[in-house]
Amino acid sequence: MSRRHEGWRRAARAAAVAGAVGAAGIGYAAVIERNWFRLRRHELPLLPEGSPPLRVLHLSDAHLTPGRRMLIDWVRGLERYEPDLVVNTGDSLAHPDAVEPFVEALGPLLDRPGAFVYGSNDLFSPRPKNPARYLWRSSKKDYRDRVEPDLPWRELGAAMAGAGWLDLNNRKGRISAGGLSIAAAGVHDSHIGLDRYEEVAGPAPASADLRLGVLHSPEPANLDRFAADGYQLLLAGHTHGGQLCLPFYGTLVTNCGIDRRRAWGLNRYGRAWLNVSGGLGTSPYAPVRFCCRPEASLIDLVPARP
Numbered sequence: 487m488s489r490r491h492e493g494w495r496r497a498a499r500a501a502a503v504a505g506a507v508g509a510a511g512i513g514y515a516a517v518i519e520r521n522w523f524r525l526r527r528h529e530l531p532l533l534p535e536g537s538p539p540l541r542v543l544h545l546s547d548a549h550l551t552p553g554r555r556m557l558i559d560w561v562r563g564l565e566r567y568e569p570d571l572v573v574n575t576g577d578s579l580a581h582p583d584a585v586e587p588f589v590e591a592l593g594p595l596l597d598r599p600g601a602f603v604y605g606s607n608d609l610f611s612p613r614p615k616n617p618a619r620y621l622w623r624s625s626k627k628d629y630r631d632r633v634e635p636d637l638p639w640r641e642l643g644a645a646m647a648g649a650g651w652l653d654l655n656n657r658k659g660r661i662s663a664g665g666l667s668i669a670a671a672g673v674h675d676s677h678i679g680l681d682r683y684e685e686v687a688g689p690a691p692a693s694a695d696l697r698l699g700v701l702h703s704p705e706p707a708n709l710d711r712f713a714a715d716g717y718q719l720l721l722a723g724h725t726h727g728g729q730l731c732l733p734f735y736g737t738l739v740t741n742c743g744i745d746r747r748r749a750w751g752l753n754r755y756g757r758a759w760l761n762v763s764g765g766l767g768t769s770p771y772a773p774v775r776f777c778c779r780p781e782a783s784l785i786d787l788v789p790a791r792p
């Protein structure tokens with residue numbers, strides 16, 4: 487065999503191996519990791535001395551389509567942790583028929599105290615796109631020509647509000663949970679310009695046992711104001727933790743103004759604590775996760791140490 491022929495054979499073999507590794511990686515990201523849910527747990531000493539503990543379950547970014555049985559069953563099973571309060575930071579839907587399955591996923595959690603805000607994907611249905619495009623451009627531009635919502639966000643909100651959950655879209659109010667009084671405030675999604683912090687602005691009531699800020703996109707302009715107004719715990723979603731991450735490096739892009747290091751997980755934000763959920767789902771047109779497992783967070787709040 488000629489040397490040139492041998493060279494071609496080696497190149498073809500290398501290309502076949504690279505193709506197989508790539509296909510295996512995509513298969514892992516689309517089938518295994520996308521359904522490999524985990525519960526991230528923390529304990530935070532934020533409550534007044536002598537308070538009973540308060541268990542907060544933070545759900546976000548389910549992007550639910552009716553066929554996602556594993557996601558629905560996993561969320562439904564979170565009831566066994568007996569949270570005192572459930573907070574949904576939006577992007578629950580990815581299909582016009584997803585409200586009923588989402589309510590099924592919440593199941594008995596709806597009988598517990600709760601609160602919610604919307605994300606852009608609760609209003610506007612996902613569109614086909616290059617799954618890797620978000621690595622070089624924000625999805626904010628995708629909404630420039632979207633005016634009329636085409637997803638049943640009202641029905642979604644009615645289902646949660648009807649169960650007694652507090653609607654925190656540019657609103658504030660009190661929640662009684664676990665024997666404590668929680669002052670909560672939230673904004674609608676800044677990713678599509680619907681946030682109106684001025685509607686909830688002002689010092690959070692010092693009389694509350696906990697001051698809670700809720701928002702979909704962890705945009706610093708809003709986080710700064712929540713923290714300055716004295717909200718102690720800020721819950722957000724939207725980033726999907728990066729969704730496609732690098733081992734030993736983490737989140738590559740945040741899809742909003744938050745810095746890369748605080749785009750996922752529990753971190754300090756000024757005087758407040760910020761928990762950014764990596765989310766439960768993905769867009770149906772980017773159904774992959776890598777080094778960024780789908781998740782919910784369970785935060786046990788306990789009295790501050792004297």
Ligand SMILES: [Fe+2]
Nearest residue numbers: 547577607724
């Ligand atoms: Fe999302």
